[in-house]
Amino acid sequence: MMMQTIHTQRYQSGNSATSSSSSKKSTKQQPSSSSFRLCGSGGAAALRKSGFNGGEKMNKRRRGRCALMSAAESSSEETTGDFEAALDPVYKNIFYDVPVSNNGARNRLIICWKNIEDEFEFKNPSTLGGLKSPEFLEMHPQGKMPLLVTKDGQAIPESEVISQYLCDAFEKQGPSLRPETLEAKTACNLATRWHDVYLTPIQGCMYRGPMSPEVRAEQISEIDRLLDVMEKTVGGFEPGPYLCGDKPSTADAALFPTFVFMTHLLPKYFGWENVFDGRPSLERWYKHMSTEDACAKKIKMEVMGGLMAWDESDRYEKNGLVAAVANDSFQWSY
Numbered sequence: 001m002m003m004q005t006i007h008t009q010r011y012q013s014g015n016s017a018t019s020s021s022s023s024k025k026s027t028k029q030q031p032s033s034s035s036f037r038l039c040g041s042g043g044a045a046a047l048r049k050s051g052f053n054g055g056e057k058m059n060k061r062r063r064g065r066c067a068l069m070s071a072a073e074s075s076s077e078e079t080t081g082d083f084e085a086a087l088d089p090v091y092k093n094i095f096y097d098v099p100v101s102n103n104g105a106r107n108r109l110i111i112c113w114k115n116i117e118d119e120f121e122f123k124n125p126s127t128l129g130g131l132k133s134p135e136f137l138e139m140h141p142q143g144k145m146p147l148l149v150t151k152d153g154q155a156i157p158e159s160e161v162i163s164q165y166l167c168d169a170f171e172k173q174g175p176s177l178r179p180e181t182l183e184a185k186t187a188c189n190l191a192t193r194w195h196d197v198y199l200t201p202i203q204g205c206m207y208r209g210p211m212s213p214e215v216r217a218e219q220i221s222e223i224d225r226l227l228d229v230m231e232k233t234v235g236g237f238e239p240g241p242y243l244c245g246d247k248p249s250t251a252d253a254a255l256f257p258t259f260v261f262m263t264h265l266l267p268k269y270f271g272w273e274n275v276f277d278g279r280p281s282l283e284r285w286y287k288h289m290s291t292e293d294a295c296a297k298k299i300k301m302e303v304m305g306g307l308m309a310w311d312e313s314d315r316y317e318k319n320g321l322v323a324a325v326a327n328d329s330f331q332w333s334y
């Protein structure tokens with residue numbers, strides 16, 4: 001989706017430094033070797049520009065972190081411990097996103113379920129010059145949101161990777177968000193996979209343009225097919241109330257914000273009245289999330305704020321969506 005600039009209060013629009021009220025030391029987070037690191041000059045500049053505690057404190061922190069990492073790579077645990085102790089613990093994790101972003105919303109839902117909001121500063125990617133700025137690209141080579149920069153200076157792109165990181169780094173806080181049985185785990189992984197690999201790459205057909213009417217209609221039809229696939233995947237876990245049993249999981253987090261998009265945009269712009277028709281498990285689940293789960297309700301409001309701002313703009317006239325759907329030689333509702 002295109003970046004937009006709706007802000008809730010939690011999102012910082014400037015480069016303000018992290019508040020020192022965050023100084024309580026929390027769950028220790030160790031960087032893994034496979035992700036993007038910020039010890040190169042570009043990454044450090046990005047951190048400085050992002051307001052990741054600019055100035056001397058930040059430099060001290062960065063020197064400490066980079067020294068820590070090179071020490072950890074080449075030396076003993078003892079040395080690593082010394083550097084760790086020297087670090088100033090006032091920093092928060094920074095989460096780059098905007099409220100309407102469904103991919104980021106899955107992470108915000110997990111942050112809410114785990115009640116760890118104080119550990120994060122929420123920032124609009126525009127505070128780093130935007131998704132395609134060199135500073136942002138240094139940390140997220142695909143130039144997309146969300147992006148998590150941990151207080152240790154580890155940049156973590158990709159929402160599902162961030163979800164799994166949150167579950168591990170904050171394992172002891174709140175629900176585990178990982179189903180207990182093998183069957184439920186597999187179903188949840190599969191539902192997430194259907195969503196991430198097949199649904200989100202085409203979700204733009206519900207709100208983006210320009211796009212040929214043929215492609216848009218084909219992708220709307222594919223959404224219909226994928227809804228059946230997902231219904232079948234989670235159908236055995238009645239009565240839920242979550243997708244794969246009685247507790248929420250990372251799959252609920254992954255799917256829910258995209259369902260907020262579908263249940264708003266498909267009836268309103270495509271005349272597809274009920275996306276749950278013939279999909280009772282998904283219907284029951286979505287109703288529970290929207291009405292009973294306090295965190296899901298909150299995240300829905302954040303996403304809806306962005307969608308309603310799109311409604312109020314002339315976005316869909318301008319991008320050709322309205323004209324495409326007026327052409328009834330294509331099928332738009334199922």
Ligand SMILES: N[C@@H](CCC(=O)N[C@@H](CS)C(=O)NCC(=O)O)C(=O)O
Binds near residue numbers: 001101102103
């Ligand atoms: N696979 C990525 C998808 C990220 C993605 O497409 N994010 C959208 C916002 S929800 C975005 O950044 N769009 C702007 C763009 O692609 O330029 C993830 O799960 O994080």
